[in-house]
Amino acid sequence: MTRTVELGAPSLTGKDANDLVAEVFADAAYPLKVVVQNHMPQDVVFPEVEGLFLRHVANRKDSQKTVLIADHDLFQRLASSVEQIAELNRCELALTLSEVADAPADTDAADTDAARKPSDGLSYDQIKDALKARGIEFPANAKKVDLAALLDADAAANA
Amino acid sequence: MSTAFVRQLGSESGVQLNPLRDNSEIPTTDNSDQVFGIMMRATRGRIDKPFAVDRGNVFKKLGSGEQVRLSALNEAWVHVVEALNKGAYQAIVQRLSTSAASIKYAVVAQEMSTGENPAPTGDFTFTVSETLPATPYLFAVKHLECFNDGIVLEFRAEETSSGGLPAGNDKLTLRLRDKDGNLLYEFYGSLKSDAKDDYGNSAYLPDVALAQTDAVEITTGVTGALAVIDADSVAYGYDDNGQQKWAKSGTLVCFVEGGTAYTTQDYMGAREKLQYTQFDYAYLSSGGTQAPALLAQLAQLAFDTNRQLRFGIPGNLTPEAAVAFVNQLNMGASQTAHLMHAFWAPLKSDDPTGVNPHGYFGAETLNIAYGCGRNAQKNAKGFAPKNYPIAGREWPLQRTRIVQTYSPTNQELNLLARAKINPVIYETYTGGGRYVFRDSLTCALVESSLKKLIAVADMSTSIDESVTRAAKDFLQLPMDVSVKKMRDFLATLFEGAQASGWLVPSNDPQMNGAAWAYDVRPNEQRPYDAMDVSYWLRYDGTNRQTFVTQTLTR
Numbered sequence: 001m002t003r004t005v006e007l008g009a010p011s012l013t014g015k016d017a018n019d020l021v022a023e024v025f026a027d028a029a030y031p032l033k034v035v036v037q038n039h040m041p042q043d044v045v046f047p048e049v050e051g052l053f054l055r056h057v058a059n060r061k062d063s064q065k066t067v068l069i070a071d072h073d074l075f076q077r078l079a080s081s082v083e084q085i086a087e088l089n090r091c092e093l094a095l096t097l098s099e100v101a102d103a104p105a106d107t108d109a110a111d112t113d114a115a116r117k118p119s120d121g122l123s124y125d126q127i128k129d130a131l132k133a134r135g136i137e138f139p140a141n142a143k144k145v146d147l148a149a150l151l152d153a154d155a156a157a158n159a
Numbered sequence: 160m161s162t163a164f165v166r167q168l169g170s171e172s173g174v175q176l177n178p179l180r181d182n183s184e185i186p187t188t189d190n191s192d193q194v195f196g197i198m199m200r201a202t203r204g205r206i207d208k209p210f211a212v213d214r215g216n217v218f219k220k221l222g223s224g225e226q227v228r229l230s231a232l233n234e235a236w237v238h239v240v241e242a243l244n245k246g247a248y249q250a251i252v253q254r255l256s257t258s259a260a261s262i263k264y265a266v267v268a269q270e271m272s273t274g275e276n277p278a279p280t281g282d283f284t285f286t287v288s289e290t291l292p293a294t295p296y297l298f299a300v301k302h303l304e305c306f307n308d309g310i311v312l313e314f315r316a317e318e319t320s321s322g323g324l325p326a327g328n329d330k331l332t333l334r335l336r337d338k339d340g341n342l343l344y345e346f347y348g349s350l351k352s353d354a355k356d357d358y359g360n361s362a363y364l365p366d367v368a369l370a371q372t373d374a375v376e377i378t379t380g381v382t383g384a385l386a387v388i389d390a391d392s393v394a395y396g397y398d399d400n401g402q403q404k405w406a407k408s409g410t411l412v413c414f415v416e417g418g419t420a421y422t423t424q425d426y427m428g429a430r431e432k433l434q435y436t437q438f439d440y441a442y443l444s445s446g447g448t449q450a451p452a453l454l455a456q457l458a459q460l461a462f463d464t465n466r467q468l469r470f471g472i473p474g475n476l477t478p479e480a481a482v483a484f485v486n487q488l489n490m491g492a493s494q495t496a497h498l499m500h501a502f503w504a505p506l507k508s509d510d511p512t513g514v515n516p517h518g519y520f521g522a523e524t525l526n527i528a529y530g531c532g533r534n535a536q537k538n539a540k541g542f543a544p545k546n547y548p549i550a551g552r553e554w555p556l557q558r559t560r561i562v563q564t565y566s567p568t569n570q571e572l573n574l575l576a577r578a579k580i581n582p583v584i585y586e587t588y589t590g591g592g593r594y595v596f597r598d599s600l601t602c603a604l605v606e607s608s609l610k611k612l613i614a615v616a617d618m619s620t621s622i623d624e625s626v627t628r629a630a631k632d633f634l635q636l637p638m639d640v641s642v643k644k645m646r647d648f649l650a651t652l653f654e655g656a657q658a659s660g661w662l663v664p665s666n667d668p669q670m671n672g673a674a675w676a677y678d679v680r681p682n683e684q685r686p687y688d689a690m691d692v693s694y695w696l697r698y699d700g701t702n703r704q705t706f707v708t709q710t711l712t713r
Binding site: 017083089 | 231418419420421422423425426449450451452455473475476477479480482483484486487488489
C-alpha cells in the first residue's frame with residue numbers, strides 16, 4: 001500500500017510533522033522515492049533534497065515532483081523545514097508526500113528490469129537532476145537524448 | 160612599614176584614606192564585532208551550551224571535518240574554518256544535536272582474575288557505559304566535549320614506599336587524548352576524597368578536574384584501601400628500562416550523536432542556547448545550511464539579539480529557485496528584516512580547507528569574516544570603517560579554481576535584487592576581473608530607504624549595541640546622574656561617528672542640518688525609576704547604482 005503523509009502548520013493541524021513522518025514511514029526502506037505535491041499558493045524550495053523545487057499549487061504540472069530521499073534523518077529534517085515554512089505562511093496543508101509504489105512483480109520482471117534504462121520515463125529536468133546527483137557534468141544546453149545517454153552509460157559503468 | 164592612614168576612622172585623631180574613586184572610565188566596546196555565532200552539526204564539541212573556537216583550536220574543538228558528500232550538513236565546518244582563517248576572531252558554536260544523543264562514561268576498573276577467588280591481575284579494563292557501574296571501579300570519566308571519534312585515556316601512579324617496600328599510591332596522573340594522540344587534558348589527583356595538596360586544597364581527582372575545566376567530569380568508584388594504584392600494576396612506577404609505565408586505553412567512543420534528524424524543537428533549543436550564552440558576537444552565520452527550519456530559527460535569533468544574520472542560498476539553485484527560497488521564509492515581513500542578508504553564490508571552487516573535492520561552498524560566512532577583519536581596524540575614536548560594506552571590487556573571494564556555474568542575465572539580476580538577494584559572481588573592474596559580492600542589500604522590503612543597505616545595518620546595530628551597553632552601565636544610579644552620564648556618552652559617541660564618516664548632515668527639516676540628535680530625560684509617567692533615551696541619526700549611504708550620461712556638444 002502506498003504511504004502518504006500530509007504536512008502543514010502544527011499550530012493549525014495539531015500534529016507535529018516529525019511525528020507524522022516517523023509514524024507513517026516507520027518501516028520505510030531508504031533511499032525512498034516519493035512524490036511531493038505542493039498545496040501552497042507560492043513556490044517552495046527545499047534544497048536539502050536534491051531538485052525539490054515546486055511551483056505554486058495552481059501550476060498543476062510543476063507543483064509536483066518525484067524525488068529521492070536518501071535516509072531517515074534527511075526525511076526528518078525535511079519534515080522540520082516543511083513544518084516551519086507552513087507555520088510561517090499559515091498553511092494547514094502545505095505538502096503531501098506519497099511513496100512511489102514499486103511496479104507489481106510478475107514473471108518477466110527480471111527481463112523487464114534488465115532491458116529498462118535508468119533514463120526511461122524521466123523528464124528532461126529529472127534526467128538533469130539525476131546526472132547532478134551522480135556528479136556528472138554536462139553542457140547546459142545539451143539535448144535530452146544526449147543527457148539520457150550519459151545517464152544510462154554511467155549506470156551501466158557502475159552496474 | 161607604618162602607614163600614615165587608616166581605612167576607617169573612629170573618634171580618635173588620624174587620617175582616613177578612602178578607596179580610589181574612578182571617574183575616568185570611558186565606555187568602550189570590546190571586539191565582539193569580530194566574532195560570529197553559528198548553529199551547526201559538528202563531529203566534536205559540547206552539546207549542552209555554546210563554546211568559542213578560534214583559529215588555534217578549531218581542529219581540536221570541532222574535529223577535522225567530514226566530507227560534504229557524506230552529508231550536506233558538513234559544509235558548516237568548512238565555513239567556520241575558512242572564516243577563522245580569513246578575519247574572524249572567534250566563532251561561538253552551538254552544536255546541533257537530537258534527543259537521541261547520549262554521553263557515556265569511560266570506566267576504568269581493575270582487571271580481576273577468574274576463578275573462585277578473583278584477585279587483581281595488575282592490568283586494567285577500559286569500558287564505555289551508559290551509567291556508572293554498580294560493581295567497584297577505579298574511576299569513570301565523562302567527557303562533555305562529545306567527540307564522535309572517541310577519546311583515549313591513560314594514567315599512571317608514581318612509586319611510593321612504605322617500610323622500604325613499594326606501596327600502592329592513591330595519587331595518579333590522568334591524561335585525556337583524542338584518537339590521534341593529541342593531549343586534551345592532564346590531571347594529577349588522588350582517588351581518596353579527603354586528599355589535600357600542599358596548600359590544603361582538595362587533591363581529590365574529581366575536584367582537581369572540576370577546578371581545571373567544566374568539560375570533564377570524573378567520579379571515583381572505590382574507597383579506603385582499595386582507592387590506590389597497586390604497586391604491581393601496569394600503571395605504577397617504571398619499567399625495566401626506567402620508562403614510566405602507563406595504563407592506556409584504546410579509542411573509547413563515549414558519545415553517540417544519535418543521528419541528524421533535527422526537529423524544530425532541536426533547532427529551537429539550539430537557538431535559545433545561543434541567545435542566552437555569556438559569549439558575545441555581532442554576526443550570525445547560516446553556515447551553508449539548506450534547511451529552512453534552521454534559517455527560520457536563526458532569523459528569530461537575529462530579531463531577539465539585534466544581530467545581523469548572513470545566510471546563503473545554495474549555489475546550485477537557479478535564480479527563480481533562489482527567490483523562492485528567500486520568499487518562503489517571509490523574512491521581509493520581520494520587523495528586523497534589515498538584519499537579514501542573503502547571498503547566492505553559483506560558484507564551484509576548491510574547498511578552502513582541503514577536505515572536500517571541488518564543489519559549492521556558500522560565501523556568507525566568508526563575508527562575515529571579511530567584516531570581522533574590517534572591524535578590527537578601528538580609528539582613533541574607536542570606530543571601524545563599517546560605512547564600507549563588504550561588497551564590490553575591494554572584497555574578492557579568496558578561493559582557488561572558482562568556476563561560475565550560472566551566469567544570470569540582467570533580468571535575473573533585477574529579479575534577485577528585488578528579492579533582496581546579493582549575488583556572488585564574476586565582475587570585471589580596473590585591474591582585472593574577480594569573483595565578488597556584487598551587492599549589499601538587506602532583506603528589508605523597502606525601495607528608497609537606508610534600511611535596505613547592509614552598511615547601515617552594520618553601523619546601526621553597532622550604535623545600538625554601544626548605547627544599550629552604556630545604558631546598562633548607568634542603571635541603578637541616581638536619576639540625575641544617569642541622565643547626565645547618558646547625555647555625555649551620546650554626545651561623544653555621535654561626534655565620533657560623524658567624524659568617522661558614519662553620519663552625514665541630514666536634510667530632514669526637524670534635524671536642522673545636523674547629522675544626529677538625541678533626547679535623554681526621565682520618563683514623564685514614571686520619573687522616579689525610568690529614563691527615556693531617543694536618538695535620530697542620518698547614516699551615510701552606499702552607492703549601488705551609477706547613471707552615466709555623455710552629451711556631445713558643438
